[in-house]
Amino acid sequence: MSLGWKDWNRNDIIYAVIAPILAILLIVLISKLPSIFGGGFGVVTGITMELEELVVIVGVPLVLGLVWNRWAGGASGFLMGSFYALYWANSFHGIHGAGTVLIAYILSAMLIGYMAGALNKRSENFIRLLISSVVAATIGGIMLFGIFQLSSANVVTGIVGFLLTVLARTACGAVVAVIAKVFMWYGITAVNKSNA
Secondary structure, eight states: OOOOTTOOOHHHHIIIIIHHHHHHHHHHHHHHHHHHTTOSSOHHHHHHHHHHHHIIIIIHHHHHHHHTOHHHHHHHHHHHHHHHHHHHHTTTTTOTTHHHHHHHHHHHHHHHHHHHHHHHTTOOOHHHHHHHHHHHHHHHHHHHHHHHTTOTTOOOOHHHHHHHHHHHHHHHHHHHHHHHHHHHHTTOSSSOTTTO
């Protein structure tokens, strides 16, 4: 059955117009929080930057690795890690050792996506999704922190730096497992169930 041009309902307006507009306004508000609270690099800026990092180089590769396969996870990790490294490349321009930090973003994202897909093996079992996601994100965070330590341009050091790098990714892994399961409920997987 095809919908005609007059076949609109209240949910169409709520979920296709109002919800996306509210999401955009929320993102703009979050991006403006540092200037609202005095500018400079503070807690709000740090949290915003960490959320951006987690979405780009952890969330996307994890989701694709979990719902599709290890190759999709690894390839998306390479692409998203490369985009993130390019985003930061100008800030590190000319700093000795910056290449190690930038490549760490790429390698960590690739590892996370590939490992999540390899561990999950297209399973739709939530516990397996959760374990695969958390393990991949945690190991990716440990590797990222370790590679950072090889660079003279590194500013992420000590136990606090380790905890921020690793625990943020572990928490992201748990959240992404839930998101991947929701994707699977709606049929967004690599396996076509109509032919199975």
